[in-house]
Amino acid sequence: MSHPTPYPVRLADEVTRQLCQLADHLAQLPSHQAMQVIARVLDPDDGVLGGITHLVVTGSMFAKDQAERGTVPAEVWLALGRASNELNDIALDLDEHLGTLRNLRTETAITAEKPPTPAPLVVRRRR
Template identity: 55%
Template sequence: MPHPYPYADYLADSIARQLTQLSARLFQLPADQVPQLLARVLDPDDGVLGRFTGLLDTGAVLAKDSAERGALPPEVCLALSRAANELHDIGLDLDELTESLTTGPPAVAKPAVASPLVARRHR
């Protein structure tokens, strides 16, 4: 008789709870520690984002096998593959910025001035 609550379900639920706890913990950390933690989370190889991307990639491969057997619609495999590719690209974009999270802003002669977080297009 199969276990009523499979281990994979337990792992998925545990990871979701831990991510919720980590998110709540960010608000409790001193401001200078938040960037380092975010850099660890966003690490494309060993961080949460990179590992989640790998999980989706594995799911896409398994979904492809299931779709080829007719057990899943092909759209499931395509959606998982697209999600894994998009996350990979996002990880690459963020990886370029992660160094600034760990090193902080460059030293400048004048004091830092708050800037709006709006990208303006030049025409």
């Protein structure tokens, strides 16, 4: 007799499917709607990026416990720890743009009275 797939595994599969579906929709949206979606996804408190970061941090803590018990190689825990740190760094890089992103979440459309100004695509990063 086969064992049913546990709910958390089905949930992970469903989240993955919906993220792929969202990406497909994003590619077809008008620019102002696409920016609203991107702003919602990148919100560090309520967005997908924050949720994934939280998930990876939680996975890292679990992997640490399992590595200490010898059931998971320490390299797995270290890789998850690095991944959670990298995701956190990404969120910190976006912090300076948080106000703009939150404004974009609520905009219905880019106003016609003020046309967008093209920006140079080469930007130097501060570290």
